[in-house]
């Protein structure tokens with residue numbers, strides 16, 4: 001601005017002189033800060049504000065501290081210019097931010113104290129926050145856990161995603177039926193994000209591709225038909241025990257003010273504005289079906305919108321310091337979370353070819369060195385496909401590039417495998433047929449240097465089933481990184497009782513950054529003092545959960561009962577139905593028991609929670625069945641406290657934080673070969689809950705760590721499933737199974753017409769998920785759990801050993817593996 005070096009230096013010195021080095025965190029400074037935010041940010045009088053306003057002021061005060069670290073991290077990383085990983089995901093299930101932030105910043109106690117002085121309680125204010133639910137289930141929560149670990153381990157990383165106006169729907173239960181309500185989570189503002197009006201990019205759609213002469217060469221030029229602006233919203237992600245704070249950048253769609261002078265000149269002013277407003281619909285709503293989005297134009301628009309904005313941002317950052325694109329793979333690793341962001345591959349190709357004018361081979365080589373792809377899918381049929389016509393209409397230039405990639409790939413492939421047309425057509429990126437489709441997974445595999453599964457068995461399934469042809473072609477490309485969860489959120493934030501107990505017995509808090517230390521608990525597993533304290537911590541958590549259940553459902557539950565929990569998305573393969581049928585069986589047994597036998601029954605509180613995709617009929621019937629059965633059981637005087645069944649509505653991250661620590665037993669009972677990993681099990685394990693599980697996904701590895709003798713494992717094994725399915729109708733379901741299904745069919749719980757189609761799925765020839773076959777061993781595992789629970793000493797020992805064996809399942813370990821083996825990045829720790 002016309003200043004010379006000396007003037008600029010003097011100005012900088014003055015600015016720094018005006019600032020404290022860092023914000024102060026003593027109680028008085030925090031109180032003053034909070035009150036200032038009440039007065040100047042929330043604009044309430046500091047003499048009169050309610051809990052919600054206190055929460056708003058408090059969160060702004062915390063946010064100031066986040067921003068401080070976030071700036072420092074950015075400046076430092078920018079200067080160092082290391083290779084960075086960019087984690088692209090269409091879903092992030094962050095949950096609440098407040099408690100997590102103060103814990104990771106290391107200032108929770110200071111805030112609690114400051115608030116006390118002001119007459120508030122931290123926990124009460126924390127309850128004011130709503131969940132950021134920009135995701136469906138496991139895949140989305142995994143993204144959130146990985147961000148926490150990236151920040152904690154000081155990796156130079158960015159998250160990129162979409163800022164949906166409506167997060168995952170709220171589940172309301174009316175007469176036992178699920179209803180969906182919109183989650184307009186931004187209604188009361190969102191203090192955890194920073195709107196970046198100046199960080200915005202134009203994203204283009206539709207139009208045509210034309211050929212033009214450029215320096216004597218024919219080049220393709222895309223003439224787009226629609227332009228939408230992507231505006232950045234930044235969400236700081238603080239690491240624990242470090243000053244690093246990363247950025248999760250989420251894009252929101254806004255109307256563009258470019259290119260539409262014409263519509264303004266037509267005189268139809270109101271319509272012109274209405275049309276522009278439509279642009280915002282792109283980031284309006286998260287698709288609530290977590291497995292299939294096939295053929296939806298809006299979904300494709302969302303994918304491209306987020307990918308295009310992110311890549312423009314990433315390439316701009318690269319170009320700040322570099323001119324030569326050959327250096328791109330040394331500076332940029334792009335991770336695509338499932339196939340949803342796979343258009344990033346094509347977009348990068350387009351940018352390198354059409355905007356940077358690299359030749360095809362160089363562009364392709366660079367692209368393939370940058371991308372890595374993690375798949376979360378187990379079903380070949382569940383892989384994403386996009387109709388060619390749809391893609392060609394929305395992104396004509398991208399379709400050309402996809403065809404070109406495929407043509408070259410097919411030519412190469414023919415050289416290797418010859419004229420095996422079946423195999424060629426299976427591996428082609430384009431699926432031929434009545435409707436031509438782009439197979440997004442094939443595109444992702446062809447253009448990534450590494451493809452990861454999410455557990456050891458998952459890799460096996462990729463090799464045998466999902467990507468068999470590709471694994472045979474490029475065995476060295478396929479790997480797995482077992483998923484993990486962050487112990488910060490899932491123990492420190494959600495289970496403070498257990499957290500302090502662990503730290504006390506290990507004599508250190510270091511396990512919060514180095515979770516392998518949990519193994520140190522093994523030596524105390526039978527220590528009566530630890531056992532007593534351990535049981536007490538569980539009791540307090542059960543009390544909290546029992547109160548929650550009573551408020552929600554009016555059902556009073558006994559703390560002496562075993563709390564048996566299954567919380568996750570409702571899917572047939574996850575077999576909530578098996579659980580409910582097991583509950584019916586238990587109920588039936590109790591009803592038919594003599595009084596003296598009843599005295600031997602281990603009381604149970606069975607808890608089920610989870611959302612069904614709005615269009616998933618069978619899943620919705622499972623929810624209704626759960627309520628119908630609960631109605632019967634919970635009001636039966638013969639049963640009393642021996643058995644209760646409760647459905648927890650609107651399961652989300654913050655509900656999980658309450659439910660998981662309060663559980664004794666948790667169920668992970670998918671038919672073997674259907675759960676790619678499963679991460680809920682890891683959260684329960686860390687919290688000392690025993691697992692009743694099939695040998696599927698990550699439970700196989702959990703067994704290796706804690707020992708099958710400390711779990712209740714049942715069910716058909718992975719390698720038995722194909723033969724069992726083959727047998728079909730000749731597999732006679734056990735009598736007990738037939739009996740409980742008949743009870744449902746015959747209307748014992750009412751709604752017999754409504755449940756008919758659900759019961760039909762259990763007929764022997766249709767029982768794809770093998771509920772009938774697994775029922776007997778399921779009941780045996782349940783009986784074993786009962787026997788173990790009676791011996792409280794033994795049970796507590798198993799519980800301690802579960803936590804002690806949870807070390808491997810920290811997302812810190814997952815991230816270290818990705819960093820080393822997939823992304824090739826090193827930590828970049830800010831020295832102050």
Ligand code: C3B
Nearest residue numbers: 137138139290376675676677678679
């Ligand atoms: C899930 C899988 O179902 C889980 O087994 C796995 O633990 C997580 O991803 C994380 O890897 N998943 C999901 O939530 N949504 C999908 N569309 C596919 C898989």
